[in-house]
Amino acid sequence: MFEIDLSTRITVSRMATDWLGSVVSINCGLTLGVYQGEVSSVDHASQTISLRQPYHNGIKCPVPEVTFSAMDIKDLKFLDIQNTVNKPTSGQGAAKEPSFTSAGRHGQNNRTTHPPVTSSSSHSSTAPITILRRAPTGSSNSRGMTQATPKKNSVRNGGAGGMTRSKDDECFGDGTDEDLDTDFDFEGNLALFDKAAVFSQIDGTSSHSRRAQHHSTQAEQKPLSYRHDENILEGKPVTYRQITVPQHGGKEYCTDSGLVVPSVPYEFHKRLLATAEHWGLSLERRLETIGVCSSQMALTLLGGPNRLTPKNVHQRPTVVLLCGPHLQGAQGISCGRHLANHEVEVILLLPNFVKMQEAVTSEVNLYSRTSGKQVSSVKDLPASPVDLLINCLDCHENSLLREQPWYQSAADWANQNRAPVLSIDPPVSEQHQTVEAKWTLSLGLPLPLAETGSRVYLCDIGIPKLVFQEVGIKYHSPFGCKFVIPLHSA
Secondary structure, eight states, rough: OEEOSSOOOOOOOOOOGGTTTTTEEEEEHHHEEEEEEEEEEEEEETTTEEEEEETTEEOOOSSSSSETEEEETTTEEEOOOOOOOOOOSSSOSSOOOOOOHHHHHHHHOOOOOOOOOOOOHHTTOOOOEEEOOOOEEEOOOOSSSSEEEEEOOOOOTOOHHHHHHOOOOOSSOOOOOGGSOOOOHHHHHHHTOOHHHHOOOOOOOOSSSSHHHHHHHSSOOSSSSTTTTOOSSSSOOSSSOOOOEEEEEEEEEEOOOOOEEEEEOHHHHHHHHHHHHHHTTOOOHHHHHHHHHHHHHHHHHHHHGGGGOOGGGHHHHHEEEOOOSSHHHHHHHHHHHHHTTTTEEEEEEEEOSSOOOOHHHHHHHHTTSSSSSSSSSGGGGGGSSSEEEEEEEOOOOOOOGGGGGHHHHHHHHHHTOOOOOEEOOOOOOOSSSOOSSSEEESSOOOOOOOOOOOEEEEOHHHHHOHHHHHHHBBBOEEEEETTTEEEEEE
């Protein structure tokens, strides 16, 4: 390997034909890069050298020949010197491309062999280009890049339009790689992919990692990512029967989530309330809890935030309470007091009785301090339909109240008003309901109510879990985040 420094100008006076056919590497600096190829001509007069089948920075050039000026050459290295002079100087016919060897200034023998490529007719018909010397500093051409123009002595550049055709060939000439002519073998490359081995590697188990087989079972696998409402830890199987009672009422309900809520007889329900009262859940506390929960349900039935807004004060809902002189009536009065506190037009119907329970008297005194109205006769009730009726006429202890005139007149008015009815803690009765309720609210645990078109709801009245256990009930709260939940017939 020989190295000749041509950084200034070629001054060798030997015959130019001695170097034809030699493989050289020409370094033209950072702007033009490095060219490699076989010397096709050396012009001592014009100080130029031409390479055929050139490579530019390791990439084959689309033109068959490139001419360099001595002013542009920074370094020239001979990669292979040929003694034979009579070699073809054009790209015509089949020609074996040389094997280039990358060499430094100290003569490293790191060879890079390029496979032989047969030159096509498109290469031989493409005009060679000439690398002009760089324009001096301050020239009008300030691009910083050396322009490439076609050689004037090209075979195809003959005639008046030779220059134009040469430029067209340079711009639109065939520059595609010859390797693209071969169709890609999809089947052959697909055969190289061992699907079974890859899947076995993915699904395989080892002593360090036991992973589920994705393709050995049809069961649904856990996704790699979890939703915002999905637990990361695996949960225990859901037990839907979480409440068991020693005395079954003969009917079962279920919540929206599927939990089973059994009914209990009235006597057992009464025993449960008495045990809770023994541990501190007094009647006053129970009435207050029932009043809050039932009024919250009533406010929801009236429209909730869509109806009760400061901008809608001219359309305040009207609620009529039908109450008797008993504990169920006291529960209704407590509900009416909370409704009145929420700017609802409340009208309480409570007949004049000589003697009433103490709980009823206390609730009436509290109710009288609200903006609600109290009437004792059906004649004082509105004739037009109201928004909601709350029925608390019936009593668990005395079923003979239905035969009294005040009861019958109140029931007749309710049926004629045709307003939706909410019944709070209705008694268990085989007789037909005097006032048909659209919604029914049970307390703590439901009673075995008759099959009607009424929708049953359950209210949490605050009985502790150990109180349930004391009366023999295995209890787990079905309420979740709510105090009133709907029940469905199981």
